[in-house]
Amino acid sequence: MHRSRSASGPRVSARQERDFRALMDLAHGFMASQVLFAGCALRVFDAAALGPVDAAALARSSGLSPRGTRLLLDACAGLGLLQRCRGAGPGGPAYTNSPLASTFLVAGSPLSQRSLLLYLAGTTYLCWGHLADGVREGRSQYARAVGVDADDPFTAIYRSEAERLLFMQGLQETWSLCGERILAAFDLSPFRVICDLGGGSGALARMAARLYPGSEVIVFETPDVVAAARTHFPPPADEDGAEPRVRFLSGGCGVGIWAQSPRPGLSDRRDLLLRRVRGALRPGGAVLLVESVLSPGGAGPTRTLLLSLTMLLQAQGRERTEAEYRALTARAGFSRLRLRRPRGPYHAMMAARGGGARARIDIGGGEVTSQTGSGTGSEVGTQD
Incomplete structure (x- = not known):
């Protein structure tokens, strides 16, 4: 005899919810590191060190995809590497470096990594x-x-x-x-x-x-x-x-x-x-x-x-x-x-x-x- 389940599936406890979020953080950790690596390789943080930068301008100056650039900048902001400026211009929102990026990710910084x-x-x-x-x-x-x-x-x-x-x-x-x-x-x-x-x-x-x-x-x-x-x-x-x-x-x-x-x-x-x-x-x-x-x-x-x-x-x-x-x-x-x-x-x-x-x-x-x-x-x- 099989134990019946509700139509919505097995019940998930609060602890299991927390464990699942922790599991997903571990599973997707490589994505966060790749955002960091791509930002360095594409010199996003060097550009932002010169002043607020938007996706359209950065894409034009660096030969990048405007859509891909916007996605990368948003991801960098979500990870605390960039900070989004208030308001938005014709090229979309502008971004500046976070203190972490200014210290460790800008080429020429004394502590650049x-x-x-x-x-x-x-x-x-x-x-x-x-x-x-x-x-x-x-x-x-x-x-x-x-x-x-x-x-x-x-x-x-x-x-x-x-x-x-x-x-x-x-x-x-x-x-x-x-x-x-x-x-x-x-x-x-x-x-x-x-x-x-x-x-x-x-x-x-x-x-x-x-x-x-x-x-x-x-x-x-x-x-x-x-x-x-x-x-x-x-x-x-x-x-x-x-x-x-x-x-x-x-x-x-x-x-x-x-x-x-x-x-x-x-x-x-x-x-x-x-x-x-x-x-x-x-x-x-x-x-x-x-x-x-x-x-x-x-x-x-x-x-x-x-x-x-x-x-x-x-x-x-x-x-x-x-x-x-x-x-x-x-x-x-x-x-x-x-x-x-x-x-x-x-x-x-x-x-x-x-x-x-x-x-x-x-x-x-x-x-x-x-x-x-x-x-x-x-x-x-x-x-x-």
């Missing part, structure tokens, strides 16, 4: 389209997403000059927001040399040079990246006209180190890299690791869990807990790792070289240990 968003809209978004395949196979999805299959993720990231420059600019924008807090999490002034391994355009290194003028600051990168940094990312002058003292050195970075063992596993590569770094440090040296760290047990935060999936899809890696980073650095011979949590998306961790009388040093009442970074940037400090 436009290049980072365009990188996410391209390579990262394509890889995420193959998330189920990545989970099924446990490997990078570059081959499906962009047609590049390589053990080294940077072969795909730097697959063209345009892609390399966009990635470098995106990292530079990230450091404009949180780089100084990361570098100030530990006092690096006692270190005579600070070396940023895989330092890209040198943005983080230049911040280090300003914060610690008594240290020699070096960026170690592949020859192609060093050439691109010198050509496309000239250092800005300080207020007194002097450029921060940063020296670029070119070499194999992690790629050359990884090549020493035939097609090693990812854990082998990390351990080998850290051991090589430790071997290059003098007693008292340190390595700074800059990462988004998972909470104990790996249950959160959500942003780090999503970033961990990105690492799977683009670098065949993952994010880790503090305990896992302690084990990772200990295997390479580093002393006790310390973690600090400056405001922002990344944490700073330091581990000492170990194996010498000066492997641990006290600075400002706190024990500073050597520092290591794998994905977002790493500084290696040596102390005379």
Whole structure:
């Protein structure tokens, strides 16, 4: 015997209604991100920075569909990226940037994240389209997403000059927001040399040079990246006209180190890299690791869990807990790792070289240990 239902269907509780709305927000989240990405790609926010803009005028000046432009502008306003002006002219309603867009989406803003968003809209978004395949196979999805299959993720990231420059600019924008807090999490002034391994355009290194003028600051990168940094990312002058003292050195970075063992596993590569770094440090040296760290047990935060999936899809890696980073650095011979949590998306961790009388040093009442970074940037400090 079947239970009868009303003609209108099963009853839906208030909780189920809330859950359904939450489900739809998750299901349609990619649409909101695409509105953001399209606004950046079509320079909507740059146009609105010059004054109120309407769909008809923007369509004429940019060669866009008037109808499509109006739909995009309305969607941007609905998401809080644009603000609709009162009244409407012959071209329809006009729009101005919201404070969020003025700060983060306008090219030329000191805190602009436009290049980072365009990188996410391209390579990262394509890889995420193959998330189920990545989970099924446990490997990078570059081959499906962009047609590049390589053990080294940077072969795909730097697959063209345009892609390399966009990635470098995106990292530079990230450091404009949180780089100084990361570098100030530990006092690096006692270190005579600070070396940023895989330092890209040198943005983080230049911040280090300003914060610690008594240290020699070096960026170690592949020859192609060093050439691109010198050509496309000239250092800005300080207020007194002097450029921060940063020296670029070119070499194999992690790629050359990884090549020493035939097609090693990812854990082998990390351990080998850290051991090589430790071997290059003098007693008292340190390595700074800059990462988004998972909470104990790996249950959160959500942003780090999503970033961990990105690492799977683009670098065949993952994010880790503090305990896992302690084990990772200990295997390479580093002393006790310390973690600090400056405001922002990344944490700073330091581990000492170990194996010498000066492997641990006290600075400002706190024990500073050597520092290591794998994905977002790493500084290696040596102390005379």
